[in-house]
Structures are given as C-alpha cells and as structure tokens.
Amino acid sequence: MKSAQQVFLDFMRSNSLSLTPQRKAIVETFLESEGHFSAEQLYERVGRRMSDIGQATVYRTLKLLVDSGLADAFDLGEGVTLYEHRYGHEHHDHLVCLVCGRKVEIVDAAIERRQEALAVEYGFTLTRHRMFLFGLCPGCADTARS
Structure with missing residues (x-):
C-alpha cells in the first residue's frame, strides 16, 4: 500500500498541481491529526508549524485532500464541516x-x-x-x- 504522502503526491502530479511548502505543511499536519476536526482547528494547528499560511489555503488544501481520497468530509447538520482520515483507516x-x-x-x-x-x-x-x-x-x- 502506498503511503498517504505518496498518494497525495501522485494526485497532485496527475492534476498538474505543485506541492508548495504551505500545502506540504497542511498535509503533514492533517496526517498527524487524528479524530474529527474542522478546517478552523486544522488552521490553528498548521499555524503553530508555519505562521504565514492563510485560512483560504487550508480550505483549498483540505478540498484537495478529500479529492485525493485521503480525507473524508461530513457535516452533522450543525453547519460545520468536519474532516477525518479516510485512506489507510478502517471503515467505521x-x-x-x-x-x-x-x-x-x-x-x-x-x-x-x-x-x-x-x-x-x-x-x-x-x-x-x-x-x-x-x-x-x-x-x-x-x-x-x-
């Protein structure tokens, strides 16, 4: 099985997208974060790692993570989208x-x-x-x- 990082790299290449340092930091932080979390919570975590990342960059990268199959997104009816790992994790x-x-x-x-x-x-x-x-x-x- 490919690593999650390799899956993301392959997805980015196949879509002619570059892996910027900001995207790399967001992806690494996402992969280190377990459980369910919002984009805002991920943004706060990423900010501790790289303070010059904008919130819009986090949202756009989360969409790429979902599109690549690494993340799952869901709204429990409260208007806040939550994210969790999808790739390499057992269905639940x-x-x-x-x-x-x-x-x-x-x-x-x-x-x-x-x-x-x-x-x-x-x-x-x-x-x-x-x-x-x-x-x-x-x-x-x-x-x-x-």
Missing part, C-alpha cells in the same frame, strides 16, 4: 451526542452485512457509505434524567 460508522457533540467511532459486522444486503435487495452497487446515529451519550443522558 459514528455515534454522535446531540448535547455535547461527542463522536464515537463504531465498527459492527452485522450492520455492515445488513447494509450490503439492503443494497442488493434494492439493486444498488455500493461504492461507499456513511452512517451516523444521533442520541445522547451516557453523561448527557444522566444529566437529562436529573
């Missing part, structure tokens, strides 16, 4: 707390099999999917009961 679904925003990554073979069976039943060929389950985490549920 999400539990999301509606109160505190906590996100838990879940992997469940039975759910995956059922999703595939539903696709077959309706004549779909799956290429990818995402599932988010919304509710209250244990801490927020306890507070709501009090």
